[in-house]
Amino acid sequence: xxxxxxxxxxxxxxxxxxxxRILIELAEQRIGTVSSERLAELAGVNAAKxxxxxxxxxxxxxxxxxxxxxxLLFQMRQALGVTRDxxxxxxxxxxxxxxxxxxxxxxxxxxxxxxxxxxxxxKVGTNVGDVTVRPMSDLAELVRANQPVIGVIATPxxxxxxxxxxxxAAGVTAILNFAPALVSVPPNISLRKVDLxxxxxxxxxxxxxxxxxxxxxxxT
Amino acid sequence: xxxxxxxxxxxxxxxxxxxxRILIELAEQRIGTVSSERLAELAGVNAAKxxxxxxxxxxxxxxxxxxxxxxLLFQMRQALGVTRDxxxxxxxxxxxxxxxxxxxxxxxxxxxxxxxxxxxxxKVGTNVGDVTVRPMSDLAELVRANQPVIGVIATPxxxxxxxxxxxxAAGVTAILNFAPALVSVPPNISLRKVDLxxxxxxxxxxxxxxxxxxxxxxxT
DNA sequence: CCGAGCTTGTGCACAAAGTCACAAGCATGT
DNA sequence: ACATGCTTGTGACTTTGTGCACAAGCTCGG
Ligand SMILES: NC(=O)c1ccc[n+]([C@@H]2O[C@H](COP(=O)([O-])OP(=O)(O)OC[C@H]3O[C@@H](n4cnc5c(N)ncnc54)[C@H](O)[C@@H]3O)[C@@H](O)[C@H]2O)c1
Ligand SMILES: NC(=O)c1ccc[n+]([C@@H]2O[C@H](COP(=O)([O-])OP(=O)(O)OC[C@H]3O[C@@H](n4cnc5c(N)ncnc54)[C@H](O)[C@@H]3O)[C@@H](O)[C@H]2O)c1
Numbered sequence: 001x002x003x004x005x006x007x008x009x010x011x012x013x014x015x016x017x018x019x020x021r022i023l024i025e026l027a028e029q030r031i032g033t034v035s036s037e038r039l040a041e042l043a044g045v046n047a048a049k050x051x052x053x054x055x056x057x058x059x060x061x062x063x064x065x066x067x068x069x070x071x072l073l074f075q076m077r078q079a080l081g082v083t084r085d086x087x088x089x090x091x092x093x094x095x096x097x098x099x100x101x102x103x104x105x106x107x108x109x110x111x112x113x114x115x116x117x118x119x120x121x122x123k124v125g126t127n128v129g130d131v132t133v134r135p136m137s138d139l140a141e142l143v144r145a146n147q148p149v150i151g152v153i154a155t156p157x158x159x160x161x162x163x164x165x166x167x168x169a170a171g172v173t174a175i176l177n178f179a180p181a182l183v184s185v186p187p188n189i190s191l192r193k194v195d196l197x198x199x200x201x202x203x204x205x206x207x208x209x210x211x212x213x214x215x216x217x218x219x220t
Numbered sequence: 221x222x223x224x225x226x227x228x229x230x231x232x233x234x235x236x237x238x239x240x241r242i243l244i245e246l247a248e249q250r251i252g253t254v255s256s257e258r259l260a261e262l263a264g265v266n267a268a269k270x271x272x273x274x275x276x277x278x279x280x281x282x283x284x285x286x287x288x289x290x291x292l293l294f295q296m297r298q299a300l301g302v303t304r305d306x307x308x309x310x311x312x313x314x315x316x317x318x319x320x321x322x323x324x325x326x327x328x329x330x331x332x333x334x335x336x337x338x339x340x341x342x343k344v345g346t347n348v349g350d351v352t353v354r355p356m357s358d359l360a361e362l363v364r365a366n367q368p369v370i371g372v373i374a375t376p377x378x379x380x381x382x383x384x385x386x387x388x389a390a391g392v393t394a395i396l397n398f399a400p401a402l403v404s405v406p407p408n409i410s411l412r413k414v415d416l417x418x419x420x421x422x423x424x425x426x427x428x429x430x431x432x433x434x435x436x437x438x439x440t
Numbered sequence: 441c442c443g444a445g446c447t448t449g450t451g452c453a454c455a456a457a458g459t460c461a462c463a464a465g466c467a468t469g470t
Numbered sequence: 471a472c473a474t475g476c477t478t479g480t481g482a483c484t485t486t487g488t489g490c491a492c493a494a495g496c497t498c499g500g
Binding site for chain 4: 046047048
């Protein structure tokens with residue numbers, strides 16, 4: 001379609017959603033154009049980096065003016081593949097699973113909650129957020145009915161690999177893992193992990209070695 | 221004490237807590253020594269990287285044998301600054317704040333919950349986990365009584381900067397931000413953010429551009 | 441139509457991170 | 471004592487990411 005399709009570096013991919021969030025805010029404020037300078041300020045990064053990042057998507061800016069917010073927004077959604085909503089299935093209806101299920105921010109950002117499943121019979125049938133907890137045996141069907149789906153692991157660490165295998169078998173193509181355990185998936189499945197205790201330990205490190213680590217951003 | 225104190229790269233710092241978690245598991249299994257090869261396998265990274273990472277802490281391995289688990293564990297805790305527990309104060313007693321407060325994994329890993337505070341009068345006085353929600357006006361005193369403290373922002377995005385400022389004013393030296401907003405802090409304060417919707421969008425990208433992104437790990 | 445004033449897009453030089461390959465060094469058995 | 475086998479620690483190289491600086495290019499006013 002475009003013809004140039006150059007590969008986007010991982011570091012850039014990791015920043016695109018941040019730009020996306022900012023663009024959405026700008027669009028809500030009826031701001032029509034934005035410069036790389038301003039975007040950089042809002043995202044807490046270098047302006048040159050913003051321009052380089054955006055240039056991987058295509059040449060969408062106008063020299064002397066900046067970027068058209070709505071157009072860039074459209075192109076960014078296209079690039080990120082968030083043009084259509086992508087439902088999410090949460091596995092584990094514990095503390096975290098329930099908080100996630102109650103979280104409106106997911107639907108708002110294009111990731112509606114499709115279902116919550118749990119292995120515990122006592123939790124199946126209870127309500128969390130807008131949905132009813134379903135048994136693990138429903139997983140394959142739920143995934144098939146909603147494809148493509150992102151699977152979220154919110155179970156204890158020791159069963160994380162097992163759950164991941166079940167998600168993959170059910171046909172999920174991307175997994176977000178909150179359990180503090182390594183999980184392996186086939187190479188065609190995307191996997192990311194979020195480990196909160198790990199974040200605290202990184203903070204702890206920079207706190208005890210008091211010199212500006214990579215963690216802190218500019219102070220205005 | 222040691223004399224050589226070379227600067228540890230950020231990328232290494234981000235991996236150390238993962239090694240720490242694995243070492244704790246190994247110690248629990250009464251495993252006395254571990255090779256870089258095995259550690260790498262458990263952490264899902266390259267063995268040479270493990271060795272280089274560990275070499276920043278000091279020369280604690282034994283050639284032909286590997287690393288003594290207990291000794292390395294001790295040194296790693298030392299390096300990460302997690303030798304003493306570091307209490308955590310959560311701001312915002314909503315879905316996420318309550319899930320965090322109920323989460324045993326924090327105390328287990330050296331980050332006991334000191335308090336939960338909230339600006340909403342209706343929530344002050346309610347119980348979450350083992351603690352009672354306190355008003356914002358108690359923040360400074362709570363921080364003073366527990367120092368050093370890590371502050372966790374679990375409030376809506378629009379007030380995140382305000383809350384961060386209050387945390388800094390109260391004397392917190394490290395902040396973990398869950399709100400989807402940029403917050404600025406003075407350079408001597410450590411700051412990290414966790415944005416779940418952002419993670420989902422990154423997954424979405426790699427899902428729509430189906431080639432192995434940086435996200436997936438090996439499949440055994 | 442032209443010049444002034446911005447802002448983009450990118451070449452380039454540098455910094456950081458990752459990988460390989462291997463010498464150095466320890467333990468064990470003979 | 472010494473050869474053997476294994477694993478560490480690290481120098482050299484590759485890949486990836488960052489930031490500067492500036493030419494190219496757009497808009498607008500006169
Ligand atoms: N609660 C938090 O704030 C928090 C924070 C950081 C990380 N985490 C991590 O998130 C995970 C969940 O935490 P939590 O506090 O919600 O735990 P939890 O114990 O409250 O909930 C775990 C849920 O998983 C279910 N489960 C157990 N085995 C299962 C299986 N094989 N298949 C499907 N479901 C299964 C349980 O029935 C339970 O409902 C843990 O790994 C934890 O370390 C939680
Ligand atoms: N719930 C989730 O699973 C989840 C997931 C990802 C991100 N988040 C983010 O975490 C944050 C909290 O989410 P939530 O679902 O718990 O929201 P929530 O609305 O349930 O809770 C927010 C809490 O913050 C309190 N608060 C509001 N203003 C405050 C102020 N100025 N000072 C102190 N407290 C204040 C409110 O009283 C409320 O109790 C949001 O930014 C959200 O985007 C939540």
